[in-house]
Amino acid sequence: MICLNITGYEVEKLEDPFGLLSGERFEFFLDLEVDEEDELYSEKGVGLKCIFVREESGDKITNYHLFERETNKVLDFELEEDEEELVLSYCRKYAVLVEE
Numbered sequence: 001m002i003c004l005n006i007t008g009y010e011v012e013k014l015e016d017p018f019g020l021l022s023g024e025r026f027e028f029f030l031d032l033e034v035d036e037e038d039e040l041y042s043e044k045g046v047g048l049k050c051i052f053v054r055e056e057s058g059d060k061i062t063n064y065h066l067f068e069r070e071t072n073k074v075l076d077f078e079l080e081e082d083e084e085e086l087v088l089s090y091c092r093k094y095a096v097l098v099e100e
Contacts, residue, residue, distance in 0.1 A: 004040070004083060005033040006090050013098045014051075023055030025062075026095045030087065031069070040077050045069030048079075052091035059092050 008031035013024065030048040034041045050064035061084065066075040079087065 004035070004038070004046075004086075006086070007031045007033050009090070009094060011091075011094060011098055013095075023053050024095075026052045026054075026091065026098060028052055028091050028094075030090070032066075040066065040075065042068050042075075044071060046075070048087065050087060050091065052088075052095055054092075054095060059088065061088055061091065 010029045012027050014027055016025070028048075028050050030050070032046045032048055034046050040046060045068065047067050047069045048064055049067065051062045053060050053062050064079070064087070066077050066079075067073060068075060
């Protein structure tokens with residue numbers, strides 16, 4: 001069950017100056033609203049930093065970590081499968097809005 005809601009984001013297209021990596025890479029910082037009953041909840045706010053990759057073989061999240069927004073402290077939690085799908089769909093939708 002999804003216990004988080006994405007309320008905002010910042011995104012930046014990452015450049016590969018040497019052309020070693022396939023596809024396009026984007027760094028997302030997502031603002032999350034987490035249910036107070038969820039163990040991930042923090043009064044200081046919760047964010048998610050992730051690397052979204054768009055390749056011919058498909059889109060994916062290659063790396064992510066959750067953090068406390070007020071302190072930038074990394075939180076030792078993993079997303080559930082349905083939450084990962086929510087994040088992937090969100091990144092897929094908003095990566096196309098990034099200007100070259």
